[in-house]
Amino acid sequence: MSWSENTLQPGWGTPRRTAVNVELREGGEWSTMACNDELGLLCRLAVIADRGAAVGAPEHTPNDELLGRSVRALLQARHQHDPSGMLGVVDTVRLLLGADAARVHVADYALNALCVLSATGPIDDAYLLEGTMAGRAFSSGEIVTTDTTWWVPLVDGTERLGVLELEFDDAPHEQPQVLADLSALLVLLVISMRRYTDVWLRTRRALTMTPAAEAQWDLLPPLASASSEVAVSGILQPAYEIGGDSFDYAINPGQLDLAIVDAVGHGMSAVMMSTAVINSLRNTRRERRSLVDGYRQADQLIVRHFGNSNYVTGQLASLDVATGVLTWINAGHLLPLLVRNGTYAGELQCEPSMPMGLGGPVVQVAQETLQRGDRVLFHTDGITESVSPSGGRFGLDRLADYLVRATLDGVPGAETVRRLSAAVGAHVVEGLNDDATMLLVEYHGTGAERT
Secondary structure, eight states: OEGGGGOOOTTSSSSSSSOEEEEEEEEOOOOOOOEEEEETTHHHHHHHHHHHHOOSSSSTTHHHHHHHHHHHHHHHHHSSOTOOHHHHHHHHHHHHHSEEEEEEEOOOOOSSSSEEEEESSSSGGOSSSTHHHHHHHHHOOEEEEEEEEEOOOOOOOTTTEEEEEEEEEOOOSSSSSHHHHHHHHHHHHHHHHTOOHHHHEEEHHHSSHHHHHHHHHOOOSSSEEEEEEEEEEEESSSTTTSSEEEEEEEEEEEEEEEEEEEEESSHHHHHHHHHHHHHHHHHHHHHOOHHHHHHHHHHHHHHHHHOOTEEEEEEEEETTTTTOEEEEESSSSSOOOEETTTTEEEEOOOBBOBTSSSSOOOOOOEEEEOOOOOOEEEEEEHTTBBOOTTTTTHHHHHHHHHHHHHHHHTOOOHHHHHHHHHHHHHHHHHOOSEEEEOOOEEEEOTOOOOO
16 A cells, blocks of 8 residues: 655645545456545545554544554454455454454345355345344444343445454443444445455355346445435345346436336346347446437347347436426336425336337436435335235335335434345235335435435
């Protein structure tokens, strides 16, 4: 690790607003990244380790010395272990905090169970979130304690990855903020290491996964992300057998781009179509082309490679985070739901164009100006059309009611879609007969603080 010397000011207590350029080595690769205010903890800890000063903090804190030593030790542990040696890094955290035992509980793909991190990832170690201390920490996003055990959420931005459990002989001396800071650094190291190994992904599966689901999960972005203006959270079910449903998003400067799609059919053939559409939409988005261009290119791609009898429905959207203007195209898909001021404000209307693959022009490019606090839920038909053993459908009214209640209760977006998905699963009891996917957008407005 090296630093661009001319970017640091004397006095260390008042960092420049411009970036600090840091060269980081990951798995044998060197890369340079800009440490600006958004990187927060990583820059602060890294500079503590290298300079004994805090970047992003107006003055030193009593915990800086411990954090500095911890960064040095963890970075050393990261490079002493090959990528599969995540448990060695976890043990370093244990030693730094003086704990007698440390375990990482990894959230499974369905987000309803936790699995203890191990080198082999046995599928019989999973246990449900509900009714456990680790599950409580995961769901609430807060540190949960007993006299001698702490459960610390492991969160990448707003995506919840799991829980760090620490056992002590006596009550721990460290403050919760120290535990939170070290767990955040552990997350950064795990994310770096898991790019090169299957250890984390093996542990993450509570059930056997189909090849189609494997392909779909590798396509997905993180299940949750946020900026100060907007947050997005998604979930797919059945997690281990998912087929043609998928979603994508990107939080770009001043804009959130997103899509939710549902390919006709099931299994690998449906996954191949949804994969083709998502990557086509990514291409037009990254080429700075319009939603209409994205729709047309994806439509032609399905026709060319999958024939006229196959198609993909979807909603393709873009949100201007400064103005709150949501723009979208309805490709023969279910309409999104709007919750405003704690009440269900109905579906956002947009005349449907043909599903992608069936040809035809874009019928309407719809717009809606979102207000601060609005929630918009995009979903596939597997949610509302899921059927209970008695024959009753989950339905739109029930979905809207769940969304409103979660909003009024102040449940964060990622936990909202997790609970909604669990409610759908409980409704059908014996398993879904179709893919059920949700993508929730929360608009905070400009000038809002990130939560």
